[in-house]
Amino acid sequence: MFIYSNRFYIIMDLGDRFDLIKRNTSEIITEDNLKNLLSSGKPLSVYIGRAPTGSIHLGHLVALGKLFDFERASIKPKILIADLHAALDDLKSKWEELDKRVDYTKKCIELAFDWERTPEFVRGSDFQLSQAYVSDVLKLSTITTVEKALHAASEVTRMKNPKVSELIYPIMQSLDEEYLDVDIQLGGTDQRHIFTYAREYLEKLGYRKRVEVLTPLIASIRGPGTKMSSSVPESNIKIYDSEESVKKKIMNGYCPEGVVEDNFIIQLINFFILPNDGTFHIERDAKFGGNIDINSSEQLIKLYTEKKIHPLDLKNSVAENLIKRFKNARDYFERQTDLLEGLGKSFLPY
């Protein structure tokens, strides 16, 4: 098959397409289902949802960047801006603010990558209030126990004194697969309970179950026991944070020498930079071994655990990489401050 990708033209067989989709994922539910889809010969599509609850940061970009592999494998990507889900998860997402949050989120996703074709964006509230959709929400709600829904949503919504909306959340996300008419859903591993709920329950309504593709989550900047949180500016890296701020956050990143476990810098390279760039270039003084190009996670892990690369060399190169990568975003938000107006302090560049 001769297919167009956003990076190169290639002839790709079934195995190559499967491998392309599988690389840098943590799980595919199920690999057999995916193989069947690929061999069906039908045009395929994948979607990823982003509930605009807070600012867009590095943690969100791993799964989004994976869309390029789907495009390379001739699978059409859609991005759902799940505004109603944001409201369902977070009372602070005031309903009147959703328009602004949708615009902001879309713009950030556009600026975060070097898209050749702008991906198709769909806004949740544009179809999730239709009679057919709502009827299906009610139908699923009659066969989903409170216990089951709590479990499905447990790693995604806040779950602090849970609200009824948090139980509606996974029900709606399942139906999105059907109503967006996609074959595959893509998301971080925190989505696993919702994904398996969707597979089990869509079939009960007579819809087909989808293939679910999960990507790993990047460890926290500040090491184990901490979290990347949109509402805590110093805990994440926004694509439009200042150069100084990016440098500082990377320099403070958890990166113990020789240890890859929970290593923020190593995971950032392996889960984000390498999948997107193919190569990671390290600049270093000749006396420390000179420049080096990393071409695979395995190579990086080997060199790092053998202490042949020093954390500081990694950090300098990562900071350089991110600053260069996000120049467009920084420039844009420097000019267009109105997009951030009224969204709260945590959205401002830091």
Added chain:
Amino acid sequence: MFIYSNRFYIIMDLGDRFDLIKRNTSEIITEDNLKNLLSSGKPLSVYIGRAPTGSIHLGHLVALGKLFDFERASIKPKILIADLHAALDDLKSKWEELDKRVDYTKKCIELAFDWERTPEFVRGSDFQLSQAYVSDVLKLSTITTVEKALHAASEVTRMKNPKVSELIYPIMQSLDEEYLDVDIQLGGTDQRHIFTYAREYLEKLGYRKRVEVLTPLIASIRGPGTKMSSSVPESNIKIYDSEESVKKKIMNGYCPEGVVEDNFIIQLINFFILPNDGTFHIERDAKFGGNIDINSSEQLIKLYTEKKIHPLDLKNSVAENLIKRFKNARDYFERQTDLLEGLGKSFLPY
């Protein structure tokens, strides 16, 4: 004020209207709110909802019959046939069956009383799937904890391994007050938790809280520890049950001599027959004291506790009363058996 009622023409002042609404109720939330409504001079309306989950029986008629008092007090009655609520409460109400159940329920309510004007029926799914309504459902769901919703629905839905739908149930019932544009909701005392939830939460969306009027529930036919259930034909009296069946059920009714507590026959007269007829006529042999007309609950309770009326005399007259009252319904369902087709055994005349 000169007002039209379905029974008589009267001139009625505020106090009379209030007393008319209050009589035979178990609670009004709140009486002050009701007085304010009545004195506002605005045209007022009341609604009662019936989720068509099962057959219509005597237990459902107490609150419905109360609508006549509202009409007499110049308050326009509406009856909501809450088909989506039936589906939310009861998976066995298959979605495809809802049309049939709505027709059946409407017809039963029409036949159960001697309406001068057919009341206004509204079908739930006709407005509960609109975008505005659904948005409000989602909004309320974000501020209603699972715990609160479980409490609100606890005496109304099944609550056996509760489903998400049972938590959506009270949220929708609250919004019905707003979307039906009524001032008052009427229902049995089992609705109390939902009613108080509605008052508390409608205001949070900026809607006004309604007046809630509760009617007592008739004790079970077979005495304490049993229940009137639509799905158990011998536990209830349907309006189209055969004469023999009505007689037999009344004769077996729990009615200990001199004791009014949990007394099915006494409650049937006090909560249903007297409010609707104004008088209850007892036929009895001259040697037992001769015929007697009961004009108030107090009078009945006094005579009964003094053992001046024997259970058998009461039962005979009650059976007579019900058989006469429901003649139209029996005749109708004898001819129109297609209305019962496919609804299941518990709907058949017994």
